[in-house]
Amino acid sequence: MSSKEIPYKIYLEESEMPQSWYNVRADMKNKPAPLLNPGTLQPMTAEELGHVFCDELVKQELDDTNPYIEIPEEIRKFYRMYRPSPLVRAYCLEEKLQTPAHIYYKFEGNNTSGSHKLNSAIAQAYYAKQQGLKGVTTETGAGQWGTALSMACAYLGLDCQVYMVKVSYEQKPFRREVMRTYGAKVTPSPSETTEVGRKILAAHPGTTGSLGCAISEAVEAATSQEGYRYVLGSVLSQVLLHQSVIGLEAQAALAKYDIVPDLIIGCAGGGSNLGGLISPFMGEVLRGEKNYRFIAVEPASCPSLTRGKYVYDFCDTGMVCPLAKMYTLGSGFIPSANHAGGLRYHGMSSVVSQLYHDGYLEARSVEQTSVFEAAEMFARVEGILPAPESSHAIRVAIDEALKCKETGEAKNIVFGLTGTGYFDMVAYEKYNNGEMTDYIPTDADLQQGFDGIPKFPGNEI
Numbered sequence: 220m221s222s223k224e225i226p227y228k229i230y231l232e233e234s235e236m237p238q239s240w241y242n243v244r245a246d247m248k249n250k251p252a253p254l255l256n257p258g259t260l261q262p263m264t265a266e267e268l269g270h271v272f273c274d275e276l277v278k279q280e281l282d283d284t285n286p287y288i289e290i291p292e293e294i295r296k297f298y299r300m301y302r303p304s305p306l307v308r309a310y311c312l313e314e315k316l317q318t319p320a321h322i323y324y325k326f327e328g329n330n331t332s333g334s335h336k337l338n339s340a341i342a343q344a345y346y347a348k349q350q351g352l353k354g355v356t357t358e359t360g361a362g363q364w365g366t367a368l369s370m371a372c373a374y375l376g377l378d379c380q381v382y383m384v385k386v387s388y389e390q391k392p393f394r395r396e397v398m399r400t401y402g403a404k405v406t407p408s409p410s411e412t413t414e415v416g417r418k419i420l421a422a423h424p425g426t427t428g429s430l431g432c433a434i435s436e437a438v439e440a441a442t443s444q445e446g447y448r449y450v451l452g453s454v455l456s457q458v459l460l461h462q463s464v465i466g467l468e469a470q471a472a473l474a475k476y477d478i479v480p481d482l483i484i485g486c487a488g489g490g491s492n493l494g495g496l497i498s499p500f501m502g503e504v505l506r507g508e509k510n511y512r513f514i515a516v517e518p519a520s521c522p523s524l525t526r527g528k529y530v531y532d533f534c535d536t537g538m539v540c541p542l543a544k545m546y547t548l549g550s551g552f553i554p555s556a557n558h559a560g561g562l563r564y565h566g567m568s569s570v571v572s573q574l575y576h577d578g579y580l581e582a583r584s585v586e587q588t589s590v591f592e593a594a595e596m597f598a599r600v601e602g603i604l605p606a607p608e609s610s611h612a613i614r615v616a617i618d619e620a621l622k623c624k625e626t627g628e629a630k631n632i633v634f635g636l637t638g639t640g641y642f643d644m645v646a647y648e649k650y651n652n653g654e655m656t657d658y659i660p661t662d663a664d665l666q667q668g669f670d671g672i673p674k675f676p677g678n679e680i
């Protein structure tokens with residue numbers, strides 16, 4: 220325990236920002252399984268991946284060995300506009316809970332896109348620009364990734380085409396307009412503009428869309444236009460790598476006050492913020508230097524880690540992407556439309572999946588009304604209006620702090636506050652009106668998703 224008094228916000232100097240990202244795969248004994256070509260079932264080669272992704276990002280995607288990858292100066296320059304982000308001691312929440320625990324959160328909502336996604340958006344846009352491309356295509360669910368990418372592309376002068384999950388496009392017109400303000404072209408998905416979109420619409424008329432489906436459309440758009448590549452806001456190992464800036468800064472801030480975390484908590488959609496936050500700490504555990512507990516928190520309505528299967532699966536509904544080995548609910552799984560958060564992806568980062576499979580990480584699923592209860596308490600005492608996704612981590616941080624109250628343990632709890640919820644007021648409205656429901660898929664619902672998992676020798680469910 221430190222003798223120095225800990226301030227409300229622990230800031231780093233700009234000069235203390237990380238010079239390199241940390242690649243946790245380098246320290247993993249069991250490397251995440253490689254992406255497979257769905258046609259040949261062989262590992263995807265750099266050349267194959269290069270048709271879809273930028274060359275430098277392909278290198279990062281395939282790099283299982285280099286622990287540190289330098290952050291180019293241009294990206295560091297952009298980071299300085301909104302980083303380093305503060306590590307906040309949640310004194311007011313601790314007092315509200317009357318817990319002996321010390322609660323800290325790394326706040327990533329301090330930029331216009333409102334989330335951590337900008338950390339990877341600027342990196343991916345930068346490498347696209349370096350390669351001399353005209354633009355990038357992508358999908359967005361709740362809209363945070365599309366917004367972040369639009370900002371990054373505007374900064375670098377790249378064209379940006381976003382396929383936005385239809386239900387969000389309709390429910391979140393303001394997000395859409397932010398993206399358009401930054402110059403992006405936004406199309407509701409599934410759409411008639413791609414072959415795969417038309418196919419999905421024919422098979423499921425009236426569908427409100429899903430991330431998996433929007434990915435298929437964005438990939439098709441990238442591969443069918445000259446000078447475009449596809450970029451993805453989560454799930455991929457390169458995205459986890461870029462997000463390690465969160466964990467590296469958190470680690471440096473904690474070290475300033477000799478704080479040793481006991482428990483590190485993050486919400487998990489595709490696993491990028493969680494993976495980024497825990498990476499450097501996980502590295503210490505993997506190298507046998509330290510011991511921390513890590514908890515991934517996911518919605519009970521989309522429980523990939525807690526109820527999914529660890530197998531190779533498609534990353535998208537249209538089955539055009541490589542196969543990834545991950546905890547998955549099946550690429551055809553479409554979570555309930557009433558779910559408020561953006562943690563609606565059917566799969567999980569292969570890095571996070573492998574770490575979970577090897578027992579380095581715990582997972583918990585939480586129901587959305589209890590998530591919004593936590594969000595409301597947090598907003599009232601800490602001031603920040605949290606994103607529904609982030610509030611999953613708040614829920615478990617509060618639960619753990621309350622356990623400390625029972626046991627009298629003064630544990631150090633660190634969680635990732637990934638973003639703000641200003642564009643999620645329809646969800647908050649539902650909660651405030653007492654109209655929010657908790658939808659938990661039945662085993663039979665999940666089985667439908669599992670039935671769509673590709674079957675080949677070695678990939679039995």
Ligand SMILES: *Cc1c(COP(=O)(O)O)cnc(C)c1O
Nearest residue numbers: 363453488489490491492608638
């Ligand atoms: C996208 C998003 C998430 C979930 O994505 P991960 O890749 O799992 O981090 C969490 N919080 C916010 C605010 C987001 O925008």
